[in-house]
Amino acid sequence: MPANTLMHAWILAVVLFGLGVAGLLARRNLVFMLMSIEIMLNAAGLAFIAAGARWGQADGQIMFILILTLAAAEVSVGLALILRLFSGTESVDADAARALHD
Amino acid sequence: MRSPRSTSGRCCRETAAVIGMFYLSAAVALIATALTITRSNAAHAVLYLIVSLLAVALVFYALGAPFAAALEVIIYAGAIMVLFVFVVMILNLGAGAAPQERNWLRPAVWVGPTLLAAVLAGELLYLLASGRFDVSAQGSGAAAAQLAGAAAPTTLTATAAAPPAIEPKQVGLLLFGPYLLAVELASMLLMAGLVAAYHLARELLKAPQPAASHPRWTREPPTRATAASSRHTTAESH
Secondary structure (H helix, E strand, O other): OHHHHHHHHHHHHHHHHHHHHHHHHHOEEEEHHHHHHHHHHHHHHHHHHHHHHHHHOOOHHHHHHHHHHHHHHHHHHHHHHHHHHHHHOOOOHHHHHHHHHH | OOOOOOOOOOHHHHHHHHHHHHHHHHEEEEEHHHOOOOOOOOOHHHHHOOOOOHHHHEEEHOOOOOOHHHHHHHHHHHHHHHHHHHHHHHHHHHHHHHHHHHHHHHHHHHHHHHHHHHHHHHHHHHHHHHHOOOOHHHOOOOOOOHOOOOOOHHHHOOOOOOOOOOOHHHHHHHHOOOOOOHHHHHHHHHHHHHHHHOOOHHHHHHOOOOOOOOHHHHHHOOOHHHHHHHHHHHHHHH
16 A cells, blocks of 8 residues: 555544534534543544554554543543533533532 | 556456446445445444445455455454444433334334345455366466465455455564564553453443433542542532
8 A cells, every 4th residue: 555545534534523622612512522532532543544554553552442441431431421420410511420529 | 556467358357347346335335334434323324334344345456355355254344334333322321222123123213224235245245256266267377375285275265356466364474573562562552451441331231320310420529538528519510
């Protein structure tokens, strides 16, 4: 695969990460914010895979596997927190957690 | 990139096909991700996000990482998104569930993810039709197949991919060799996630929620300090 295509893979990773950041900043729904974080983690994994393909080494896939475990742990804890917040406030809006401060 | 030893027209055609697959999958991933973060309904967003993850898996395959592609489909699009689907279902329970279910049957809901997924399915069928069990291309192809030994079933994975695919065997050797400490740390992270999720969800399972007219957090649990409750009510009265 030519190096041009690998550069495009990195550009794809950057654009996906940017979409994740935009979603994280624009949405107030906690489920959408968690999904945006997933998009960003996935883009980071894509960057690692592209780098591994560029140098022909398997290290990029190792880092992708570690990112995968990180995403799994983060999603399990995050969704449990969202369920707790929903059972308390009947809302999944991020601003509903203001009650923690009062 | 390392080039395959045989530079016949067949190899270059396959390379062009893989590159075309890369760009098609990238386009699908971008469209699906953009639609994910702009949906108003969480269930629709989950559908588009699943399509996006499947497209990224095909990008991984085109980049010569079949093991990462399989993990992406199994863990990301399979396990993690199932968690999202369950939570969206739990949050949607209530009186508004029936019209929501009726809305699911409208074509406008499912035709977008179906079209994008059909593009990915076409790519997958092309891969299966073009490169399945093509051992001769393997023998002249990646040097990793030599490393994998004589009777390696891993040669099935990298058939149509003209770039040298990084086999799962290489990943495994590296993972349980120099990266063993990282694997242990990842296992501890998963254990912490398991314990935390169980602890956070335990009180939800233990106490069935009574029919409450007001949110539950305004009623303090009896074991906690009553000072917090009084403080909360005074804060509300202001």
